[in-house]
Amino acid sequence: MNALAATNRNFKLAARLLGLDSKLEKSLLIPFREIKVECTIPKDDGTLVSYVGFRVQHDNARGPMKGGIRYHPEVDPDEVNALAQLMTWKTAVANIPYGGAKGGIGCNPGELSISELERLTRVFTQKIHDLIGIHTDVPAPDMGTNPQTMAWILDEYSKFHGYSPAVVTGKPIDLGGSLGRDAATGRGVLFATEALLNDHGKSVTGQRFVIQGFGNVGSWAAQLIHEAGGKVVAVSDISGAIKDKNGIDIPALLRHVKEHRGVKGFGGANAIESSSILTEDCDILIPAALGGVINRENANDIKAKFIIEAANHPTDPEADEILSKKGVVILPDIFANSGGVTVSYFEWVQNIQGLYVG
Numbered sequence: 001m002n003a004l005a006a007t008n009r010n011f012k013l014a015a016r017l018l019g020l021d022s023k024l025e026k027s028l029l030i031p032f033r034e035i036k037v038e039c040t041i042p043k044d045d046g047t048l049v050s051y052v053g054f055r056v057q058h059d060n061a062r063g064p065m066k067g068g069i070r071y072h073p074e075v076d077p078d079e080v081n082a083l084a085q086l087m088t089w090k091t092a093v094a095n096i097p098y099g100g101a102k103g104g105i106g107c108n109p110g111e112l113s114i115s116e117l118e119r120l121t122r123v124f125t126q127k128i129h130d131l132i133g134i135h136t137d138v139p140a141p142d143m144g145t146n147p148q149t150m151a152w153i154l155d156e157y158s159k160f161h162g163y164s165p166a167v168v169t170g171k172p173i174d175l176g177g178s179l180g181r182d183a184a185t186g187r188g189v190l191f192a193t194e195a196l197l198n199d200h201g202k203s204v205t206g207q208r209f210v211i212q213g214f215g216n217v218g219s220w221a222a223q224l225i226h227e228a229g230g231k232v233v234a235v236s237d238i239s240g241a242i243k244d245k246n247g248i249d250i251p252a253l254l255r256h257v258k259e260h261r262g263v264k265g266f267g268g269a270n271a272i273e274s275s276s277i278l279t280e281d282c283d284i285l286i287p288a289a290l291g292g293v294i295n296r297e298n299a300n301d302i303k304a305k306f307i308i309e310a311a312n313h314p315t316d317p318e319a320d321e322i323l324s325k326k327g328v329v330i331l332p333d334i335f336a337n338s339g340g341v342t343v344s345y346f347e348w349v350q351n352i353q354g355l356y357v358g
């Protein structure tokens, strides 16, 4: 099922459970605005290349629209629409005064040089600058983007509108970013996991975790879970997957990833097939990469008793049904990964007040 169909289906189920008025249900499914722009840049060798960028602004009933910008080859209008809608529900669940939006560019950031990424980000910002703003729509990092990307957006936006640090969150600290934003989504994943386990009379200590994705969210979650006494027994990223049933030495893995730009080749664990990561034996599975990875093809083989959705919409509705019949408890994305946007809110509040604690 595609991302938007899955997100709409979940929303309709929730609307029915809430007894939501049918007109309200219909209007909440329709995004406020969908933006599509061509971003043409010269590559470092002088050839011209064109990418398609999107920003979907889903809803602003509760405040400025808020959500990340993703650079990934699979970015398409359906995916961005689904992610924008999820941001509306997420900011409401976290009870912060925002609506929802999401953006992205269909590109492979790993194949672009730093200067190509900068040119692409600046052209994208030139095309959307009059549709984002500190009280209208506030972007942040997502997959394939980071504080540097936010710094380029801030700089380009400020050329048109004057210095406006509150136009993006997840910025470098020196530009008004918030201490802790980098770790916030992973830290929120730990807090959410602790609360869920507590409800089941358990704690993180000694639980066996498998984590798919070792970028911002996955690596911070791994580090904090390791520090809290959890045992991370397998992790994967695009380079490969590794496993150690006695628990991976996460600080050593972080050093390896910094040097080699991936988990592949880490000497302290065994290499396994990336395709088997979600079905590895564990107590708690944390998908922290792409959407739709848990689906009817693999749901029956999942061994975890708990799934913490650190990624956005990692579980397809068909898999939801299979897993619920198996008694697997799933902590939904709009709660489990809301720590990032919560700290983004504090960053934005500091910026609009001109408050800087250096």
Ligand SMILES: NC(=O)C1=CN([C@@H]2O[C@H](COP(=O)(O)OP(=O)(O)OC[C@H]3O[C@@H](n4cnc5c(N)ncnc54)[C@H](OP(=O)(O)O)[C@@H]3O)[C@@H](O)[C@H]2O)C=CC1
Pocket (backbone or CB within 6 Å): 141, 142, 143, 144, 145, 185, 212, 213, 214, 215, 216, 217, 218, 236, 237, 238, 239, 261, 262, 274, 288, 289, 290, 291, 310, 311, 312, 337, 338, 340, 341
């Ligand atoms: N950043 C944030 O604050 C928030 C992020 N999220 C969600 O969390 C998820 C991860 O985002 P984030 O950590 O920021 O992104 P990053 O780009 O920092 O990291 C993504 C990670 O996923 C890996 N990856 C990509 N494709 C695959 C694959 N097919 N199999 C295994 N691993 C893969 C990447 O590998 P490699 O590095 O080798 O390419 C990387 O390790 C996304 O769903 C995002 O929407 C949700 C809330 C907030």
Ligand SMILES: O=C(O)CCC(=O)C(=O)O
Pocket (backbone or CB within 6 Å): 066, 067, 068, 069, 090, 138, 139, 140, 141, 142, 169, 170, 312, 337, 338, 340, 341, 342, 344
């Ligand atoms: O920090 C933010 O504003 C948005 C984070 C995000 O994109 C997400 O929660 O999926």
